[in-house]
Amino acid sequence: MLGANDGIISTASLLVGVIGAGTPATYVLITGMAAVVAGAASMAAGEYVSVSAQADAENSDLNAEARELNRNRDYETAELASIYEGRGLDSQLATQVAEQLMEHDALGAHARDEIGIDLDNRAAPFQAAWVSALAFSCGAVLPVLIAWLLVDGWWVAISSVALLAISGGIGAQLGGANIPRAVARIVFWGSAAMAFTYGIGHLIGNAFGSNFIL
Ligand SMILES: [Zn+2]
Incomplete structure (x- = not known):
């Protein structure tokens, strides 16, 4: 529009x-x-450039997150748990949710809840x-x-x-x-x-x- x-x-x-x-x-x-x-x-050139820049930033964030997940899984689990606690879960439930999501799709959970990127809906230049x-x-x-x-x-x-x-x-x-x-x-x-x-x-x-x- x-x-x-x-x-x-x-x-x-x-x-x-x-x-x-x-x-x-x-x-x-x-x-x-x-x-x-x-x-x-x-319009095409401007949009391509700006969405590409956004995609680059997303990629670099995701790569950094993936490295962190490999390097320090316990720390990342605690980090995820504290995010859910901040959103209103009690600490025991937050830890449980974080642990299960780490098992299921660790990068997806961190992407969505920590850095705000939906992996199913990435920037498409x-x-x-x-x-x-x-x-x-x-x-x-x-x-x-x-x-x-x-x-x-x-x-x-x-x-x-x-x-x-x-x-x-x-x-x-x-x-x-x-x-x-x-x-x-x-x-x-x-x-x-x-x-x-x-x-x-x-x-x-x-x-x-x-x-x-x-
Ligand atoms: Zn993280």
């Missing part, structure tokens, strides 16, 4: 900016297509990259389509704001948040972003004139 909103806002803003500068229709379309590809690629690129593209396609068909900044802006309102509403519904507030917020900030780039585009278009662009 967030990636799709990014796609709508950044692409629609860019398009109203170049339309505001008086750019001819063909160039508007080329700009829009480049915006979709560049945005999707940058490639998957995260694909998902965000796809989400961005889904959002970015509509403003480009409208710009291509109508070459009109107002239509791009109005249809994009409508789409943002829908996606903001769905996002709030899924997240159990206040729907009118979420819709108002995304509509306001999305419109502000478009108005800002339109203004800048218009100023640049006025300053250089359309001869410069052609």
Whole structure:
């Protein structure tokens, strides 16, 4: 949802900016297509880098934990027991739970309860990259389509704001948040972003004139 909103806002803003500068229709379309590809690629690259860094940190924590488990099993059992005691078990039960979990899956128990990593749900850089690129593209396609068909900044802006309102509403519904507030917020900030780039585009278009662009 967030990636799709990014796609709508950044692409629609860019398009109203170049339309505001008086750019001819063909160039508007080329700009829009480049915006979709560049945005999707940058989301994928950014997400891949950040999730990879997270995965590296998880791996190094897990390796350190595995080494500790090999080196000093008694200490690690006591450590696990004290974690469960801290969560409300009495000390005898905590020790019992810790001992049984050490037998069953020592690394899994330490990963989950000591360092907060769920071994069944590890950071997946490639998957995260694909998902965000796809989400961005889904959002970015509509403003480009409208710009291509109508070459009109107002239509791009109005249809994009409508789409943002829908996606903001769905996002709030899924997240159990206040729907009118979420819709108002995304509509306001999305419109502000478009108005800002339109203004800048218009100023640049006025300053250089359309001869410069052609
Ligand atoms: Zn440990």
